[in-house]
Amino acid sequence: MKRLLFALVTLFALFLSSASAQESKLSCTFRGLENGTRIVVSEPQGGRLVAVDTLTPDKNGRIILSRYTYSPHFLGLSLLPSSNGPLLHVILLPKENISLEVDYMPTLNHFNLTSAKGSSNMTLYKSYTNLITELVQSQRTDLIANRLEALLDANPGVLMSAFLVTYFENSFEQHALLYKKIRDALISQWPNDDFVKHLDSRLSTLLLPGMDAPDIELNDPNGKLRRLSDLRGKVVLIDFWASWCRPCRMENPNVVRLYSLFHDRGFEIFSVSLDNNRDAWLKAIADDHLSWPNHVSDLRGWSSAGGKLYGISSIPSTVLVGPDGKILARNLRGQQLEQKLQEIFSK
Numbered sequence: 001m002k003r004l005l006f007a008l009v010t011l012f013a014l015f016l017s018s019a020s021a022q023e024s025k026l027s028c029t030f031r032g033l034e035n036g037t038r039i040v041v042s043e044p045q046g047g048r049l050v051a052v053d054t055l056t057p058d059k060n061g062r063i064i065l066s067r068y069t070y071s072p073h074f075l076g077l078s079l080l081p082s083s084n085g086p087l088l089h090v091i092l093l094p095k096e097n098i099s100l101e102v103d104y105m106p107t108l109n110h111f112n113l114t115s116a117k118g119s120s121n122m123t124l125y126k127s128y129t130n131l132i133t134e135l136v137q138s139q140r141t142d143l144i145a146n147r148l149e150a151l152l153d154a155n156p157g158v159l160m161s162a163f164l165v166t167y168f169e170n171s172f173e174q175h176a177l178l179y180k181k182i183r184d185a186l187i188s189q190w191p192n193d194d195f196v197k198h199l200d201s202r203l204s205t206l207l208l209p210g211m212d213a214p215d216i217e218l219n220d221p222n223g224k225l226r227r228l229s230d231l232r233g234k235v236v237l238i239d240f241w242a243s244w245c246r247p248c249r250m251e252n253p254n255v256v257r258l259y260s261l262f263h264d265r266g267f268e269i270f271s272v273s274l275d276n277n278r279d280a281w282l283k284a285i286a287d288d289h290l291s292w293p294n295h296v297s298d299l300r301g302w303s304s305a306g307g308k309l310y311g312i313s314s315i316p317s318t319v320l321v322g323p324d325g326k327i328l329a330r331n332l333r334g335q336q337l338e339q340k341l342q343e344i345f346s347k
Contacts, residue, residue: 021068022094028077030061032104039063042076044194049076049087069094072159072193077111079104086111091121091160098122108136121160127151128164153178156185162195173317174331176206206311209329213238213321216272216306218296221282226270226296229325234268235344237337238319240312242274242301243284248316251333252288258338259292265345266323272306273297274315 030039038056042049055063067073069092077088088102088111100122101115112133113126131147145168152161161182168175183199190196207214216228216238228238239255241248259269269292275281276299285295298305304312310319320328320340332340 020070022070023066023068024073024092024094024096024098025064025066026075026090026092026098026100027062027064028088028090028100028102030057030063030102030104032106033057033061033079037082038080040078040080041065042078044074054080067092072190074163074194085109088113089125089163091119091125091163093119093121093159105133108133110136120158124151124155124158124160124164128160149175149178152182156182159186159190159193159195162186162190162193162199165199166195171314172202173206173312173314176203176208176330179203180208207319207327207330209327211327213319213325213327214309216270216296216309218272218298218306220293220295221278221285226294228270228321231268231270231294232325233323234266235262235323235328235341236268236270236321238310238321239269239271240274240307240310240315240317240319241271242315243277243280244275245315249284249288251316252290254334254337256289256291258341261338262341262345263292267341267345268292268294270294271296272304273299274301274304274307274312275299276301 038054040051041053041055042051044050053065055065057063071094073092075090075092077090079085086104086109090098090100092098096119098118099115100113100117103112103114105112110132111129113122113129116122116126128148128151131151132144135141135144135147148164148167152165155161165175165179165182168178172179179199180203183196183203186193186196187200213228217225220226228236237255241252243249255269259267271290271292271294273281273295275297278299281297281299284290296306310317316333317330318332318337319330320332320337322328328344329340
């Protein structure tokens with residue numbers, strides 16, 4: 001009897017699970033495919049996309065597929081036999097009926113969406129593919145990051161934003177506030193979505209404006225222990241840099257200029273080097289005329305204790321700290337840093 005009851009409970013649980021799943025449909029029409037081209041359907045498995053099916057477009061270039069799901073379902077569509085071809089990303093929500101029209105652009109190795117109906121996620125993805133097409137064709141790829149950032153900033157509550165923002169993974173610190181804006185807009189509705197969880201995980205280790213700046217205690221070139229907390233009461237720029245970092249060296253003249261402008265008004269610089277060569281570090285300090293005394297390093301490169309404490313994964317990277325020891329801003333440089341300092345010291 002107990003076994004029968006257990007079996008009935010199990011079947012009932014399975015029924016409820018399947019009953020909660022809703023069918024979602026995708027119709028996708030491709031233009032520009034060669035005869036015989038097939039479409040590979042891939043799904044996430046173990047942290048990567050794995051091919052699960054291949055579909056043959058009809059005479060109009062159309063494929064149709066459906067999925068039963070109770071949560072967002074991520075798909076990748078690519079070409080067979082072209083293993084190095086473009087990848088079309090799709091998010092299916094429960095009960096959605098999505099219709100896409102796609103131009104295959106082999107010279108750009110790119111899929112461009114010309115129509116996206118039935119999904120706010122795919123409407124946003126259409127804007128993304130159109131942006132890429134426009135800027136690549138006009139040879140203005142240098143504008144992609146800024147244009148994409150503006151697009152995502154205007155659409156933080158669209159789940160596709162949580163995927164597209166990973167374009168900035170290699171410059172995460174510079175785009176942390178955009179990550180946070182998207183995470184905050186999505187986490188209450190989609191707390192278990194893999195991309196939302198990824199954003200939340202990245203942000204959990206990052207120090208953001210308004211938080212207390214953790215103390216850094218490292219030796220200067222003379223072996224003297226210098227503490228960030230010793231500068232409490234001053235406005236402090238924590239500057240993460242290295243002698244081998246060309247963008248850092250290019251920014252140094254501006255940092256020197258701002259130090260001379262604002263030092264007498266209470267501005268200090270706490271330079272944390274990610275060097276692992278002491279001689280190169282000292283030579284860069286001298287060559288770039290970095291005259292302030294607060295230069296520290298443990299000469300452990302990317303394993304720097306100071307860098308790890310602040311979640312630094314790329315340089316140059318800066319953290320501006322107020323007199324109360326709280327973070328005011330991250331990754332201000334050039335004109336933005338000068339404007340912020342003018343604002344602080346004009347009060």
